[in-house]
Amino acid sequence: MALSPQFVEELKGIVGADAIVVSVEGRMTYECDMHTFYKGAPDVVVLPTRTEQVQAIVQACRREKVPIVPRGSGTGLIGGAMAPQGGVMVGMNRMASILEIDYGNRTATVQPGLINLWLTHAVRERGWFFAPDPSSQMVSSIGGNVSTNAGGPHCLKYGITTNHVLGLELVTGRGDVVRLGGKTVDRPGYDLTGIAVGSEGTFALVTAITVRLTHAPEAVKTVLAAFPSVVDASRVVSAAIAAGMTPAAMEMLDEAIIRAINAGTGAGYPEGAGAVLLIELDGPRAEVEAQGDRAAAFCREHGALSVSVAKDEAERALLWKGRKEAAGAVGRLTASYLLQDAVVPRSKLPQIMREMVAISERYGLLIANVFHAGDGNLHPMICYDDTRPEELEKAKEANEELLRACIALGGSVTGEHGMGLDKAKNLPMQYADADLNFMFRLRAVFDPDRLMNPGKLLPTHPACGEGFRPQRPRLPEGAWV
Amino acid sequence: MSVTTRGLGGALAAIAGDAATDDPAALAAAAVDGRQPRWLVRPATVEAVARVVALAHDEGLAVVPRGAGSALAMGGVPERVDVVLDLARLEAIVEYNPDDLTVTVQAGCTAGALAAALADRRQTLPLDPPGWGGRTLGGIGATAASGPLRVRYGTMRDLLLGVRFVQADGVVTWGGAKVVKSVTGYDVPKLLVGSLGTLGVLAELTLRLHPLPEAEATCLLEFRHAEAAPDVVARLVDSSVQPHRLELLDAAALGACGLPAAAAGLVVSVGSVEGAVRTQQAIVAAEGARVRARVETMGPGFWRTYDRVLATAGPTVLKIATLATRLGPALGEARAALGADAVITACAPLGVLRAAPRTEDPAPLVQAIERLRAFVAVDDGSVVIERGSAALRAAVDPWGPVAPGPLELMRALKRELDPRGTLNPGRFVGGI
Numbered sequence: 008m009a010l011s012p013q014f015v016e017e018l019k020g021i022v023g024a025d026a027i028v029v030s031v032e033g034r035m036t037y038e039c040d041m042h043t044f045y046k047g048a049p050d051v052v053v054l055p056t057r058t059e060q061v062q063a064i065v066q067a068c069r070r071e072k073v074p075i076v077p078r079g080s081g082t083g084l085i086g087g088a089m090a091p092q093g094g095v096m097v098g099m100n101r102m103a104s105i106l107e108i109d110y111g112n113r114t115a116t117v118q119p120g121l122i123n124l125w126l127t128h129a130v131r132e133r134g135w136f137f138a139p140d141p142s143s144q145m146v147s148s149i150g151g152n153v154s155t156n157a158g159g160p161h162c163l164k165y166g167i168t169t170n171h172v173l174g175l176e177l178v179t180g181r182g183d184v185v186r187l188g189g190k191t192v193d194r195p196g197y198d199l200t201g202i203a204v205g206s207e208g209t210f211a212l213v214t215a216i217t218v219r220l221t222h223a224p225e226a227v228k229t230v231l232a233a234f235p236s237v238v239d240a241s242r243v244v245s246a247a248i249a250a251g252m253t254p255a256a257m258e259m260l261d262e263a264i265i266r267a268i269n270a271g272t273g274a275g276y277p278e279g280a281g282a283v284l285l286i287e288l289d290g291p292r293a294e295v296e297a298q299g300d301r302a303a304a305f306c307r308e309h310g311a312l313s314v315s316v317a318k319d320e321a322e323r324a325l326l327w328k329g330r331k332e333a334a335g336a337v338g339r340l341t342a343s344y345l346l347q348d349a350v351v352p353r354s355k356l357p358q359i360m361r362e363m364v365a366i367s368e369r370y371g372l373l374i375a376n377v378f379h380a381g382d383g384n385l386h387p388m389i390c391y392d393d394t395r396p397e398e399l400e401k402a403k404e405a406n407e408e409l410l411r412a413c414i415a416l417g418g419s420v421t422g423e424h425g426m427g428l429d430k431a432k433n434l435p436m437q438y439a440d441a442d443l444n445f446m447f448r449l450r451a452v453f454d455p456d457r458l459m460n461p462g463k464l465l466p467t468h469p470a471c472g473e474g475f476r477p478q479r480p481r482l483p484e485g486a487w488v
Numbered sequence: 489m490s491v492t493t494r495g496l497g498g499a500l501a502a503i504a505g506d507a508a509t510d511d512p513a514a515l516a517a518a519a520v521d522g523r524q525p526r527w528l529v530r531p532a533t534v535e536a537v538a539r540v541v542a543l544a545h546d547e548g549l550a551v552v553p554r555g556a557g558s559a560l561a562m563g564g565v566p567e568r569v570d571v572v573l574d575l576a577r578l579e580a581i582v583e584y585n586p587d588d589l590t591v592t593v594q595a596g597c598t599a600g601a602l603a604a605a606l607a608d609r610r611q612t613l614p615l616d617p618p619g620w621g622g623r624t625l626g627g628i629g630a631t632a633a634s635g636p637l638r639v640r641y642g643t644m645r646d647l648l649l650g651v652r653f654v655q656a657d658g659v660v661t662w663g664g665a666k667v668v669k670s671v672t673g674y675d676v677p678k679l680l681v682g683s684l685g686t687l688g689v690l691a692e693l694t695l696r697l698h699p700l701p702e703a704e705a706t707c708l709l710e711f712r713h714a715e716a717a718p719d720v721v722a723r724l725v726d727s728s729v730q731p732h733r734l735e736l737l738d739a740a741a742l743g744a745c746g747l748p749a750a751a752a753g754l755v756v757s758v759g760s761v762e763g764a765v766r767t768q769q770a771i772v773a774a775e776g777a778r779v780r781a782r783v784e785t786m787g788p789g790f791w792r793t794y795d796r797v798l799a800t801a802g803p804t805v806l807k808i809a810t811l812a813t814r815l816g817p818a819l820g821e822a823r824a825a826l827g828a829d830a831v832i833t834a835c836a837p838l839g840v841l842r843a844a845p846r847t848e849d850p851a852p853l854v855q856a857i858e859r860l861r862a863f864v865a866v867d868d869g870s871v872v873i874e875r876g877s878a879a880l881r882a883a884v885d886p887w888g889p890v891a892p893g894p895l896e897l898m899r900a901l902k903r904e905l906d907p908r909g910t911l912n913p914g915r916f917v918g919g920i
Contacts, residue, residue, distance in 0.1 A: 426673065
């Protein structure tokens with residue numbers, strides 16, 4: 008959509024001439040997130056520094072019926088921070104300050120553009136950290152984490168972003184600045200903070216976030232165990248959870264990923280292993296020692312080819328190095344891949360991994376896996392050759408089949424990446440018409456004009472949700488008149 | 489289509505069979521804040537709940553859902569009570585997946601019944617609001633009720649993975665997932681936790697479980713001067729100790745629990761493997777000794793006693809939420825406002841106090857509540873009547889003020905999701 012010159016001038020007046028991007032080249036850099044499949048450049052990018060500016064932007068867009076798309080660091084994996092319908096993109100990168108750290112109450116209040124890891128850096132010396140740790144945490148923004156309700160390896164123990172968000176300041180699709188929640192708990196009223204986290208910008212733009220800080224554990228222990236196959240390793244994960252083990256993280260890498268990582272970073276994962284399991288325990292020292300020993304013994308008893316325990320921080324960092332660089336290492340296997348993050352019940356891991364091997368063989372496509380095994384959160388990367396158009400179609404089909412298999416096992420479409428443009432169409436796989444209708448109505452309350460990040464999270468439907476007509480219960484009509 | 493009263497009774501009977509009654513004695517017993525319903529319905533299936541709500545919606549009747557009835561003295565006095573919807577018969581454990589640490593229960597299942605079913609596998613749903621054993625999980629969800637274990641495990645907000653609920657027009661709806669990690673679509677379970685049944689009737693809950701710790705120990709620190717306790721709390725929170733519970737008891741609460749007299753006490757429990765329990769307990773004891781508190785090891789029965797004391801503390805219970813750093817001053821203020829005989833406890837690391845004044849007389853209570861609200865206002869805190877007489881809750885807003893911005897959104901949600909005011913009208917914040 009073309010914006011009128013007057014409107015662009017108005018936006019420039021709000022944020023200043025040095026905080027607006029209108030050139031074609033400039034806007035192109037904002038056309039996609041890390042899911043480079045989906046492209047859509049905004050008509051203009053604004054970079055506000057204050058909440059009042061964000062509000063003025065939303066009010067102006069509302070008046071002109073122009074779509075509004077928020078963006079943090081652009082590291083999302085779902086086609087979220089991009090503008091399929093054009094409109095105004097609001098980049099939060101200049102609102103990146105820590106507003107307050109309150110150790111006594113274990114909270115921090117930050118602006119949305121702040122990089123996730125910077126918060127931990129700011130509080131680390133005093134013995135605290137911000138627990139949600141998406142693999143992108145060196146570059147992703149906390150606002151983006153809130154938007155997608157991001158998770159990460161240690162969410163197995165600590166929970167995902169929403170479990171750490173106490174309050175939000177936001178500018179709703181109605182153009183109002185609203186402060187929800189805060190440093191005190193148990194606010195009377197609906198948990199609007201809870202419903203806003205993970206709404207992917209379809210309710211509001213987040214302008215400040217109050218989070219809970221977590222005390223750094225006294226001790227950490229990392230165990231790496233190699234197994235003959237990914238199905239064997241999955242069986243161990245299921246058994247460990249069933250046996251009541253509570254590791255902080257439980258990550259799995261399959262053979263393809265091990266190969267790619269060893270070729271690159273020199274993490275030195277056991278060559279020839281079909282899968283490695285990275286188990287991390289943290290907490291009071293005595294607990295970590297006991298559980299670490301138990302985890303190592305458990306792996307040996309369950310057919311591990313080798314088990315090693317990091318002896319110090321340097322060794323621990325090395326064990327994690329490969330895991331953290333896994334996504335990049337995939338580049339050695341393929342130029343292009345489809346990534347999704349469906350979830351299955353932990354007890355169903357062996358079953359879904361067998362299914363995965365079968366799908367990979369059936370489609371003749373390599374599927375590489377590095378994932379949060381402890382909570383059943385898969386991350387299959389379906390590799391394809393992008394010089395052959397038919398391979399992409401095959402990869403898409405394999406992806407859909409895998410998603411359907413996860414749902415059939417009682418799983419979920421996405422565990423931590425979110426819906427975005429990519430998975431909005433998959434929402435009906437998991438929810439009935441009544442459930443979808445409810446979600447459309449929630450959105451209507453926060454964003455009556457449907458201008459907030461349109462096309463994301465919710466599937467498009469002819470009548471914008473009205474089409475998902477729920478079934479009312481049948482009443483015995485006339486029986487009593 | 490409208491029907492006569494007599495016809496409505498017939499319709500309810502057609503839907504719910506003998507689960508619906510207009511027997512005067514039953515209706516009198518089902519009264520909410522003295523308001524007697526026209527019908528009491530005790531459906532045995534989610535479908536029957538849906539049909540009752542649908543009928544009520546179409547006929548403009550007000551529905552008051554209830555579980556065990558332990559929180560009926562919470563919230564505003566209802567505007568209208570036509571149908572009391574008793575969910576106690578929906579008590580099934582629908583699906584227990586011990587290997588996944590998840591369980592799905594019907595809303596009327598009590599926390600006690602669930603605990604018994606999980607015990608064999610040494611698993612637990614760590615929610616322990618006062619009187620938890622007899623409370624229904626739907627009720628705990630609808631009221632966001634919490635207890636001492638929240639320090640370690642969080643509240644229903646953190647443990648509810650998925651929820652089946654009946655919307656105001658009778659449509660059965662599902663939100664969330666049955667797996668421990670999901671961000672698919674909006675986080676609908678969060679919206680329903682603590683909504684007091686005003687947006688939907690909770691029918692089925694899928695919950696995250698935890699393994700029971702191998703070993704557990706509890707110790708009591710007794711303080712001669714109450715001022716020393718909050719400082720010890722702060723030091724423990726900033727230590728390697730991971731308490732499962734960390735409750736502060738004032739002098740009256742110590743007395744009510746049958747403990748030796750002191751100005752204040754801290755009861756700390758830790759759970760882990762044996763060795764870690766011992767070392768953590770030693771740290772707690774050392775922190776106590778540092779300020780010359782008397783340290784005593786408590787038996788496992790203490791938390792049962794404590795639960796009973798909280799559940800039966802009296803006709804009035806106030807929940808005062810402040811900042812953890814303001815715990816000391818808030819305690820002092822509560823004592824000054826409510827009198828020395830009020831039983832006051834606190835979930836200390838979160839700054840949440842629970843106060844049970846002795847008096848039932850509304851006038852002084854209203855004054856005390858207003859005074860406490862003014863005190864916590866600077867910290868954005870709240871004072872909520874968790875339990876109180878109808879007279880008290882008619883005399884003062886049981887929820888206290890909600891800021892205009894959020895309140896407007898809450899009202900808009902209610903308008904969108906229950907435009908006819910079918911569900912629990914008048915009982916929630918701002919008269920919702």
